[in-house]
Amino acid sequence: MQELSLHLLDIAQNAIAANATQIQITAEVREEEDLLLLTVEDNGSGMEPEQAQKATDPFFTGRTTRKVGLGLPLLEMAAQQSGGGLSIHSRKGAGTRVQASFELSHIDRMPMGDIAGTVCALIQCNPTLDFVFTCRGDKGEFMLNTAEMRRVFEEIPLSHPQVILHIGNYIRQHTAQILTD
Amino acid sequence: MKSMEELYALRDQARASIGIRADNSTNTRIVVGMATCGIAAGARPVLAAFTQEVARRQLPDITIAQTGCIGICQYEPVVEVYEPGKEKVTYVKMTAEKAAQIVANHLVNGNVMTEYTIGAVAGR
Numbered sequence: 001m002q003e004l005s006l007h008l009l010d011i012a013q014n015a016i017a018a019n020a021t022q023i024q025i026t027a028e029v030r031e032e033e034d035l036l037l038l039t040v041e042d043n044g045s046g047m048e049p050e051q052a053q054k055a056t057d058p059f060f061t062g063r064t065t066r067k068v069g070l071g072l073p074l075l076e077m078a079a080q081q082s083g084g085g086l087s088i089h090s091r092k093g094a095g096t097r098v099q100a101s102f103e104l105s106h107i108d109r110m111p112m113g114d115i116a117g118t119v120c121a122l123i124q125c126n127p128t129l130d131f132v133f134t135c136r137g138d139k140g141e142f143m144l145n146t147a148e149m150r151r152v153f154e155e156i157p158l159s160h161p162q163v164i165l166h167i168g169n170y171i172r173q174h175t176a177q178i179l180t181d
Numbered sequence: 182m183k184s185m186e187e188l189y190a191l192r193d194q195a196r197a198s199i200g201i202r203a204d205n206s207t208n209t210r211i212v213v214g215m216a217t218c219g220i221a222a223g224a225r226p227v228l229a230a231f232t233q234e235v236a237r238r239q240l241p242d243i244t245i246a247q248t249g250c251i252g253i254c255q256y257e258p259v260v261e262v263y264e265p266g267k268e269k270v271t272y273v274k275m276t277a278e279k280a281a282q283i284v285a286n287h288l289v290n291g292n293v294m295t296e297y298t299i300g301a302v303a304g305r
Binding site for chain 2: 154162
């Protein structure tokens with residue numbers, strides 16, 4: 001992947017496959033600690049401890065179309081190459097939390113990229129799921145909660161193409177100040 | 182709270198600009214592969230291009246959705262088009278440009294772009 005926001009889109013797919021009904025995605029910048037934290041947390045089916053341990057093994061996967069699952073190992077590699085790492089906390093029947101940490105200023109830390117594109121892709125393609133996207137940094141905090149948005153938007157579906165374009169611009173405006181790359 | 186006001190403003194903007202239709206089962210479905218292979222190969226801009234074109238042309242009755250790994254990773258990004266009553270069309274090695282062309286030629290004018298389908302590409 002070329003952007004961290006693409007890794008987030010990818011890991012969120014695992015949550016969807018685990019039948020999560022709520023997926024929380026957080027991007028947090030801590031300039032003083034030179035830290036970037038990405039978190040994907042879900043209320044899906046979760047994993048047994050042995051599965052969680054093997055999850056970063058590229059030859060371990062829950063899917064049947066292929067014998068490899070590259071999402072988590074690629075994210076772990078990206079994190080480690082940037083002076084960070086990956087942690088997975090999971091409980092069967094409760095959900096999973098994946099957190100990747102990166103040295104913010106590391107020369108090999110890939111850019112966040114189009115985070116609005118990632119959030120919009122998820123909202124548009126998964127109209128029955130709830131997403132909470134939080135972007136936090138020294139310059140401020142932005143949160144988008146699709147359950148809340150649905151209450152505000154009433155009869156208008158969030159997944160309508162024109163609505164998604166508006167939502168994308170809304171996210172872009174608000175995250176531009178917080179994530180400066 | 183400022184962001185709540187913005188959401189209400191967004192909603193009013195949306196209400197003014199779109200004709201509301203309930204998502205229904207007779208919609209044409211554009212399904213974009215979103216597994217790791219697809220995302221790495223460029224699925225997100227393909228999805229964005231379909232959204233942009235459908236919105237720009239104000240095409241009704243279209244649902245844009247995602248799918249996981251179909252098992253043809255070397256041909257990603259993959260997009261399947263399901264039109265009610267017609268055979269599924271599988272487009273492979275997709276790009277944002279091809280997406281715009283497919284909206285115009287296939288969805289609007291009804292001409293499948295066979296040169297972009299798996300049958301044509303896999304045969305090479």
